[in-house]
Amino acid sequence: MSDPVTIDFCRCPLCGREVEADFYNIARDTFGAVSCDHCSLELTGNLNESPTDLARRWNRLHPPSGPTNLSFDLLRRANLARLPTFRNRLGQPAHSEADGSDWSDAEWLQAVTGELGELANEMKKRLRGDYVDLPAAEVRQRLADELADVQTYLDILAFRLGVDLGAATVEKFNAVSTRVGSPVRIIADSIRIETAPAGEAR
Secondary structure (H helix, E strand, O other): OOOOEEEEEEOOOOOOOEEEEEEEEEOOOOEEEEEEEOEEEEEEEEEOOOHHHHHHHHHHHEEEEOOOOOOHHHHHHHHHHHHHHHHOOOOOOOOOOOOOOOOOOOHHHHHHHHHHHHHHHHHHHOOOOOOOOOOOHHHHHHHHHHHHHHHHHHHHHHHEEEEEEEHHHHHHHHHHHHHHOOOEEEEOOEEEEEOOOOOOOO
């Protein structure tokens, strides 16, 4: 069997990782294969099925279940998988280092600030009446897109700084709850209401 030649990528909807679509040559036969080592899943097809079609069939057979329930961990894994594949508007690799280390921490902060600026610009346009003729759902989607960009770049900045954003958020949220006298805490994957007043011994 000859070495596989990678010719396409698709996502694994089970773990969010990018997976390769390869062509394998076995004797005189050639077939495509899409596999995810992390989830131990594999999908194969014949030569007449292009890698793109394989990727589409993979995603069709393994669709995400239910509404999106994004975790900090999933966003981090998706960001790390996408960084080395990210291309600029000219189709060139956006980063020379797969982990984004070719940009300084200050440059990643600049990226976050840039996305906040784009969000502020959309909100300015809404405020001055530029969008009065647009459906409310479209305006909301414009804002959602910019908020999503802010969150995505914020996670990459946290990664470059060595910060687990999920853990840091839980710790800070609970610390602020204690400081302001709120009984609301984040415990594991749930919201908990403390039964004793904040600050009292339990």
